[in-house]
Amino acid sequence: MREVTKRFLDVVANDSVTLELFPGEVVALLGENGAGKTTLMNVLFGYYQLDGGKLLVRGKETVFSSPKDAIESGIAMIHQHFTLVPSQTVLENVMIGVEESFFLNMAKARKKLLRIEEQFGLYLDPDAYVWTLAIGEKQKLEILKALYREAEILIMDEPTAVLAPTETKELFETLKTLVARGKSIIFISHHLQEVMEISDRVIVLRNGRNVAERKTSETAIPELASLMVGRELLERLEHGESSPGEPVLEVADLHAKNSRGIKAVDGVSFQVREGEVLGVAGVSGNGQTELSEILFGQIVPERGSMKILGKEVPVGSSKAVIKSGVARIPEDRISTGLFMDLSVKENMILESHVSEPISRNGLLNKQEIESFALSCVKSFQVKTDGIEAPVKSLSGGNLQKVILARELVGDPKVVVACQPTRGLDVGAMEYVHQVMLDERSKGAGVLLISDDLDEIFLLSDRIIVMYQGKIMGETDIEHADRDKIGLWMSGVAS
Amino acid sequence: MIGEIFTVTFITGLIGATLRMSTPIILATLGEIITERSGVLNLGIEGTMLFGAAIGFLTTLATGNLWLGVLMAALAGMLLALLMSVLAVYLGLSQHVSGLGITLFASGLSMFIYRLVVGSPTIPPTVTPFTPVAIPLLSKIPLIGPSFFNQYALTYITWILIPLVSIFLFKTRGGLRVRTVGQNPFAADTVGVNVNLTRTLCVVVGGAFFGVAGAFLTLAQQNMFLMDVIGGRGWIAIAMTIFGNWNPLAGAGGALIFGFLDAFQLRMQSLGVNLPFHVFLMIPYLVTILALIGVSGKASVPAGLLKPYRREEKGG
Numbered sequence: 097m098r099e100v101t102k103r104f105l106d107v108v109a110n111d112s113v114t115l116e117l118f119p120g121e122v123v124a125l126l127g128e129n130g131a132g133k134t135t136l137m138n139v140l141f142g143y144y145q146l147d148g149g150k151l152l153v154r155g156k157e158t159v160f161s162s163p164k165d166a167i168e169s170g171i172a173m174i175h176q177h178f179t180l181v182p183s184q185t186v187l188e189n190v191m192i193g194v195e196e197s198f199f200l201n202m203a204k205a206r207k208k209l210l211r212i213e214e215q216f217g218l219y220l221d222p223d224a225y226v227w228t229l230a231i232g233e234k235q236k237l238e239i240l241k242a243l244y245r246e247a248e249i250l251i252m253d254e255p256t257a258v259l260a261p262t263e264t265k266e267l268f269e270t271l272k273t274l275v276a277r278g279k280s281i282i283f284i285s286h287h288l289q290e291v292m293e294i295s296d297r298v299i300v301l302r303n304g305r306n307v308a309e310r311k312t313s314e315t316a317i318p319e320l321a322s323l324m325v326g327r328e329l330l331e332r333l334e335h336g337e338s339s340p341g342e343p344v345l346e347v348a349d350l351h352a353k354n355s356r357g358i359k360a361v362d363g364v365s366f367q368v369r370e371g372e373v374l375g376v377a378g379v380s381g382n383g384q385t386e387l388s389e390i391l392f393g394q395i396v397p398e399r400g401s402m403k404i405l406g407k408e409v410p411v412g413s414s415k416a417v418i419k420s421g422v423a424r425i426p427e428d429r430i431s432t433g434l435f436m437d438l439s440v441k442e443n444m445i446l447e448s449h450v451s452e453p454i455s456r457n458g459l460l461n462k463q464e465i466e467s468f469a470l471s472c473v474k475s476f477q478v479k480t481d482g483i484e485a486p487v488k489s490l491s492g493g494n495l496q497k498v499i500l501a502r503e504l505v506g507d508p509k510v511v512v513a514c515q516p517t518r519g520l521d522v523g524a525m526e527y528v529h530q531v532m533l534d535e536r537s538k539g540a541g542v543l544l545i546s547d548d549l550d551e552i553f554l555l556s557d558r559i560i561v562m563y564q565g566k567i568m569g570e571t572d573i574e575h576a577d578r579d580k581i582g583l584w585m586s587g588v589a590s
Numbered sequence: 591m592i593g594e595i596f597t598v599t600f601i602t603g604l605i606g607a608t609l610r611m612s613t614p615i616i617l618a619t620l621g622e623i624i625t626e627r628s629g630v631l632n633l634g635i636e637g638t639m640l641f642g643a644a645i646g647f648l649t650t651l652a653t654g655n656l657w658l659g660v661l662m663a664a665l666a667g668m669l670l671a672l673l674m675s676v677l678a679v680y681l682g683l684s685q686h687v688s689g690l691g692i693t694l695f696a697s698g699l700s701m702f703i704y705r706l707v708v709g710s711p712t713i714p715p716t717v718t719p720f721t722p723v724a725i726p727l728l729s730k731i732p733l734i735g736p737s738f739f740n741q742y743a744l745t746y747i748t749w750i751l752i753p754l755v756s757i758f759l760f761k762t763r764g765g766l767r768v769r770t771v772g773q774n775p776f777a778a779d780t781v782g783v784n785v786n787l788t789r790t791l792c793v794v795v796g797g798a799f800f801g802v803a804g805a806f807l808t809l810a811q812q813n814m815f816l817m818d819v820i821g822g823r824g825w826i827a828i829a830m831t832i833f834g835n836w837n838p839l840a841g842a843g844g845a846l847i848f849g850f851l852d853a854f855q856l857r858m859q860s861l862g863v864n865l866p867f868h869v870f871l872m873i874p875y876l877v878t879i880l881a882l883i884g885v886s887g888k889a890s891v892p893a894g895l896l897k898p899y900r901r902e903e904k905g906g
Contacts (some may be wrong), residue, residue: 141780143779143780143901144901162779162782162784163779163780163781163782164781164782167782171798173780175780178777179772179774179776179777179780179781180777181769181770181773181774181777182773182893183771183773183890183893184766184769186771187764189777191766192766192767192770192776192777192778192783193767193781193782194781195763195766197763198762198763198764199762199763200761200763200765200766233687241781245781288835368698369897
């Protein structure tokens with residue numbers, strides 16, 4: 097891949113990225129979330145069309161208009177989320193797309209599959225239904241699928257993210273066998289130890305660009321970590337003295353599973369004190385979303401307790417959380433933060449519409465709502481065609497301002513913000529940052545969950561790092577060290 | 591009265607009527623199963639059947655050719671199905687809204703075309719409908735012969751189609767692709783299967799089944815076109831699709847039960863059983879609802895049903 101560029105609307109996901117792969121080697125593609133690893137691979141796999149640059153397969157310039165072309169060139173991609181059909185058998189999943197005749201020739205396909213299983217030491221029952229397989233077995237199936245198509249190049253997108261440690265070990269054995277048989281592998285990961293263990297070469301991406309290439313034997317974890325998270329520090333905003341007071345938000349021993357039933361939050365305890373910003377760093381998908389959902393009262397944790405302003409609050413009740421005066425800034429402003437079809441003013445009163453003066457005796461008070469909404473729009477500088485306009489007509493930054501206005505009116509003592517600047521442009525981002533710091537100076541305790549490490553450093557007084565649902569480490573900002581935090585984020589205790 | 595029920599004539603008549611009356615429902619159910627297996631719920635089924643009934647009838651009225659009527663009904667069904675797939679597959683609109691929209695649109699369109707061609711005479715025009723075809727030798731078997739082997743050609747064809755659709759879905763390349771597209775379109779795309787094309791083909795083939803199912807009502811079961819000729823059979827087919835767990839054999843079985851109840855209630859009415867006839871009209875639908883409650887929770891819905899597939903939106 098030479099100088100590959102890929103844009104989504106006005107966002108550049110890959111900017112002149114170059115990647116070379118030789119037969120019989122494992123190249124690790126390393127980078128933080130949003131660095132453009134998956135996008136790059138989807139381009140290589142023909143799933144996205146490239147907007148610039150060239151693709152050369154075995155020295156020949158090639159254009160893939162769909163995954164089908166990539167498959168025919170011997171490229172297979174194993175996605176982070178498996179592309180299997182649970183209600184079908186192993187054999188059916190393997191042969192889909194490369195059936196040879198109008199009537200399915202099961203016997204022939206089974207023979208071929210068994211031969212491949214023998215050859216690579218990957219054993220699965222062809223007649224087992226996929227829904228009965230364990231996660232590690234599903235991954236084996238994905239690899240078998242690729243081998244059945246005679247793939248020479250395997251792209252593996254964070255293959256270990258879903259695996260247990262023993263399964264990871266098994267996977268690495270398999271990968272070594274594959275490489276020994278002359279296959280090439282692109283291994284996408286942000287787990288530094290795994291990268292060191294399995295790869296021959298490492299290519300580091302950041303913000304959609306190549307930042308470095310190293311031979312694995314000539315590098316070490318600390319160097320890779322600093323390459324991955326980057327060193328350029330944005331200017332730290334004026335903070336003012338940090339004089340944390342009483343704890344305003346305390347959680348103890350929270351445990352929760354995610355929607356797939358996998359442990360996502362595993363014994364998390366912390367305190368947020370008034371007048372401070374506690375940053376929760378971590379690579380996304382390590383339990384931060386679930387943590388925020390517990391704090392918002394959206395999901396019921398398996399175990400654990402929560403205190404707001406020193407008072408015990410029942411877990412799993414968003415009503416109780418709202419009542420105790422917590423400002424909630426959700427991760428996904430479009431699907432959980434706002435009703436896109438409702439007007440600006442209606443979105444402004446989502447939480448206050450049951451109380452006076454916004455409503456009285458079950459009837460909404462039009463004048464109160466309008467003057468309330470107008471003052472919100474004014475004080476938070478929301479750019480809108482008016483308070484009657486549906487919020488879907490607003491830009492991302494202004495959507496976030498509507499949420500901020502709704503949540504921050506009435507000077508909350510606790511602010512929980514999850515990825516508050518995700519997808520925003522720089523101007524809107526700075527505005528949100530300033531608002532967070534203003535809340536802090538007003539004496540609120542702010543919990544900032546973000547996978548943007550720069551943002552964490554910019555705003556936090558203290559930092560905790562989450563990895564696989566646990567808190568890996570805690571530090572205050574004066575002693576915070578990016579390399580150390582990078583290691584914590586990759587699950588390396590130090 | 592009990593004595594009347596257990597006469598040979600009554601039983602052969604009842605079996606024969608069951609097969610006859612279940613024919614359009616089986617056809618529509620097979621069409622809906624193919625459609626839904628690919629991940630599209632076609633609620634345009636009721637209107638598409640009516641359109642097929644109207645076009646089939648008018649074609650035969652004009653030409654006197656019954657099979658030409660059936661062919662035109664199939665094409666008419668495919669045309670509306672194509673519209674459905676443009677809306678629901680390519681434009682990715684809500685399948686519920688698109689389907690119901692097509693049903694409403696087709697109802698008006700069918701009546702409009704009918705009026706345009708025949709006007710509004712006091713006695714509605716009729717065609718000479720299909721007559722039952724007795725299969726030599728087999729139809730002479732006592733009891734079984736007159737009931738099973740003295741049916742309309744379309745009924746025989748429908749019975750052949752049941753195993754054919756089943757074989758297609760479970761034993762062929764195309765069927766595997768259809769099922770995969772319906773279960774996990776992303777998986778299908780990554781192995782090089784064209785998701786939207788596959789869905790469109792399924793929707794269109796399903797449409798042909800709906801059209802013919804409608805024409806069966808105006809060209810075989812009856813000999814004229816009435817606005818309420820479909821009488822909710824399309825909705826019954828949707829229910830049978832769920833009842834049969836998206837399996838052609840089980841779906842056809844469900845349609846058969848419905849046909850039996852329908853035939854039974856007609857006979858009960860004609861025997862003059864002392865109950866308002868509305869009660870009998872209600873029975874088949876009531877049993878359908880009870881059956882659906884019975885299978886609910888056990889159903890294995892195609893996981894991709896109702897979800898339009900877009901490539902660039904996925905991931906980032």
